[in-house]
Amino acid sequence: MSRSVLVTGGNRGIGLAIARAFADAGDKVAVTYRSGEPPEGLFGVKCDITDPEQVEQAFKEVEAAQGPVEVLVANAGVTRDTLLLRMSEEDFTSVLDTNLTGTFRVVKRASKAMLRARKGRIVLISSVVGLLGSAGQANYAASKAGLVGFARSLARELGSRNITVNVVAPGFVDTDMTKVLGEERRAEIVSQVPLARYAQPEEIASAVRFLSSDEAAYITGAVIPVDGGLGMGH
Ligand code: NDP
Secondary structure, three states: OOOEEEEOOOOOHHHHHHHHHHHHOOOEEEEEEOOOOOOOOOEEEEOOOOOHHHHHHHHHHHHHHHOOOOEEEEOOOOOOOOOHHHOOHHHHHHHHHHHHHHHHHHHHHHHHHHHHHOOEEEEEEOOHHHHHOOOOOHHHHHHHHHHHHHHHHHHHHHHHHOEEEEEEEEOOEOOHHHHOOOHHHHHHHHHHOOOOOOEOHHHHHHHHHHHOOHHHOOOOOOEEEEOOOOOOOO
16 A cells, blocks of 8 residues: 655655655655755655744645655754764754754654544654764764654554654664764774674665554554664663
8 A cells, every 4th residue: 555655854865765665665755855956756845854834834745745644754864973072052952953853843743644544653763872872972862862752752642543653773874974984983883783884774764664564563662773783782
């Protein structure tokens, strides 16, 4: 059955791989993009998730094109890495505003139609560092840990309406976000990953697709690591 799917930040990286995986499975897929052009072959709506009006407008466009959103993947996210004493108020609040409050904005908007339909799937993209911590990423890790409390609260709040809310926590994935890390740092990271490599974006997409499928109907409030074993025990 073809569903209406929305992936935020779906123009590149992990979001694009997720969007393509749903499209390949026959779903109707919309992606938000903030800059540049929408990806080829996918329906794109321009949206900066830090702006509530743009979120509202994007949802209206998606609903007009493919119907109310039945599967929401909140993937858009940013980093602004620096050590605590160098971290400005703006470094902290802008990352929280995108990764955590931005997710709140899209989830709240999507949940309206899901509550009406009495079904829905919400998947939030967190990170292994949300639970493990990461020096130089206090803002980012706080935002990603926040997503877990947010998702679990919503799992309780929305569960009786047949809406599941789950979190995928990727480890290090080959995308623009991690390209900025130098060779040395990359080798250091890989040395700590039991599977001894980075993930490909498609490997994150598989977990997201599973959580959105009928097979996962009884899974909610879960945090699924896709991290090559990096975060084991957390
Ligand atoms: P990229 O930097 O490659 O892509 C980030 C995406 O988010 C882009 O589509 C970007 O849009 C979008 N985005 C950023 N800010 C906003 C905003 N304010 N409004 C709307 N869209 C926005 O990142 P990845 O693909 O690597 O990461 C995707 C998600 O996965 C993020 O949440 C990230 O934190 C998480 N993650 C990534 C890991 C990794 O190793 N790569 C590991 C663990 C988690 P635009 O192109 O317009 O900038």
